[in-house]
Amino acid sequence: MKQYHFIAIGGAVMHNLALALVEKGYRVTGSDDEIYEPSRTRLDRAGILPAELGWFPEKIHSGLDGIILGMHARIDNPELIKAQELGIPVYSFPEFIYNQSQDKKRVVIAGSHGKTSITSMILHVLKANQVDFDYLVGAQIEGFNLMVRLSDAPIIVIEGDEYLTSPIDRTPKFFHYHHDTVLLSGIAWDHFNVFPDFEDYKKQFSQLLDKTPQEGKIIYCQLDPLVVEAAEQSSTLGQKIPYQAHPSRIQDGVTYLKTEFGEIEIPIFGHHNLQNLQGALEICLSLGLSKSQFYGAIQSFKGAAKRQEILAKSESSILYRDFAHAPSKLKATVHAVKNQFPNRRLIAVQELHTYSSLNKNFLPNYANSMDEADLAIIYLNPHAVALKKLELMDEDTLRKGFQRADLRLFTSSDELKAFLLAQDYNQTNLLLMSSGNYDNMDLESLKTKIENT
Template sequence: MKVHFISIGGSVMHQLAIALKRKGYKVSGTDDEIFEPSCTNLKNEGLLPGKMGWQPDLIIPDIDAIILGMHAKDDNPELVKAREMQLPIYSFPEYIFKESQQKTRVVVGGSHGKTTTTSMIMHVLKIAQKEFDYLVGARLEGFDQSVNITDAPVIVCEGDEYPASAIEKRPKFHFLFPHIAILTGIAWDHINVFPTWEFYLEQFVIFINKIEKGGILIFNETDPVLTKLVQENKRDDIRYQPYAVPGHEIANGKTIITIEGSSQPLQVFGDHNLLNLHAAYHVCNELGVDTATFVTAISSFTGASKRLEKIAETGTTTVYRDFAHAPSKVKATIEAVKQQFPGRKLVAVLELHTFSSLNENFMSEYEGAMDKADAAVVFYSQHALELKRMPPLPKKVVEKGFNKEGLEVITDRETLEAWLQKQEYTNATLVFMSSGNYDGLDVNAIANAVAK
């Protein structure tokens, strides 16, 4: 197979390129800019383009597949030439499906918890010595890639609802046709792509209808929106497996899980992680992993990168970094930390960084999300607004949206650093929540200083 990537430098695209090269395919690719760690990863595999920029001369008749990244625009000169030559053109998820048509496909969908649930499944299957391929949106300990394509009989995929490519606007998870599907919950996000709640909901109805006949839908029955959606769109040709928070107890800052008589202490915590774990359990069960094996294996799961990731700790102070940015994720993270450390002060720092979170019309969705934090700050930078070509976001709009007494709203990094230095961290937990970088704030340095 000869495969060419248009926009090879993407965080997931370059991982697929490496996976296909390791499978024995002839791989080429181009991009107009490639950042770290993609640059070094591609260089180490001999896949880094010799020069930056689009190169239509590389589009030749004997290419078996063109894989188009999100960064490439509709008028990309390589794409234009590929269309003229009538070469097969795939978005990322379309190509994943092409490679996995003979596999049992597991797809994890939902507005939150996808990466963690996918990672939990991968962690257990690896310990249980099951052969599988995978696609996940974060770095996971024990795996050197976030994408792997071999001849394994199973593939486990994180199913994103974001558009597949510049020319294919349908959500990625509509192209994967699972035999085993998970829906973790539904909470409106990506307002720039799904401008109405009804349109967003419709994407999950379509996903349910993409499940292969004879397959199974594993869904979070504690989410009333999702449960109603499932009930209203019942199919007779698939099975349904609801799940909820499994039996557990919290003792001395540790959560101990119990499933069908098997108990183990966990490295992760919080109801949202317990829900993710229970969904992963049902998937692994479908794939032949028994309960005792699952519970033992999951006890060593430390979490996916930046998902309630512990970055510093002393006897009375812990600092976490979390990817949470959407309202439901922020609320789940704060509630999890408060539940795990009920006697501690909770200091919460949230960065608004995405199109949705910086949208004035979306701000009311955050009401109550940070209520359980003892000290809370919402940060966003003018630079982020400018990059996204968005209008100014008044502080008063943010304050009204969150509706939390004592909330600090900060828009420059220096003021945020000063606020953090003023806080008292004895017997406290500090949580950073963002999909961005706080306009260049050195979070690790602050975490280490707090721990000292």
């Protein structure tokens, strides 16, 4: 029985990988200095929740087959140092995924936006068509217990993140998967704390495409000029397949795909999602599925968690929650909801939560990103700002950055909640966007209000 130890086991992907290895029959241990829900409960149920929080070098021994190192750990982590002293192999999770999938066909979904949605669509269609596959995806998906699966399946579909690999490897994660096929959805500046220079950020995607093998494929969004430039200039001899948004129409708040088999109603919407869907279709075709198999399955795809997720609805109002946080994601999501319901008032709330979004120097990238909202609101958590050692921006600074004079700012989740509850939601949609949780704001009363509108 193989045995692996996780340093920083509590992370979203890390704990899912740990659970996947338990399912595979491996022995798993781990440590972390903080473990939150749902990681804590899921690790406990599997019998691998650390007995104590903290780092314990005595857990590291020569009988381990390897260490899996999470990004949350520091370079001077005592367990990491002990492992290095003993010469135990240390893997980042992307390196370990490759280690477990070297004999598989590896499909990587990359880009500044749309990765999770595209990967989720592909997984949904493959499962519906009873294809055997492994996967790594960055969100919980309906119908899948884990965000990771490792088995003897012949293919693996991987959401490829450009963020740093580990404390001891400062290169993007997606370099380590050694893809056979790669999809590039879009390039828009993100991770300002890691890539403060936009040219350097763009270069990471170009280098990824250049790693495509001669018998491999690049599937890329033709509507993004930066993606087109990277794909067309790539040195790879692999096949290059462009895609655009899937043809569609909207009627009464419902999107219909225009296909050779007739019109097909789908639950998701928005121009970016239609691009994502077309990209997912191209990947599925490359894996041997037919168009009819894809369309038959995509009708029941409801989206990944926190991606245009409907929390409550009535005949005249919908409450959406979305993960959007980067400027391009924010603009695309606001446009999608307004375009889907042009006759409804749109209240859009954005929590600035990431290092990039809270950085005053990055703020101009958000210019005009909330223009289509009828009421635009920003929420800042002073505690989150202080933890990142940044300056708490005021309303005037935000209005100039977003280029919207009527932008409202809230720094108290209680005050924000009271304001939202005081609104009239007749013929009005509410869109909550964040990679955080508005300082744990309880949404039940908002759901009730909208359901009773």
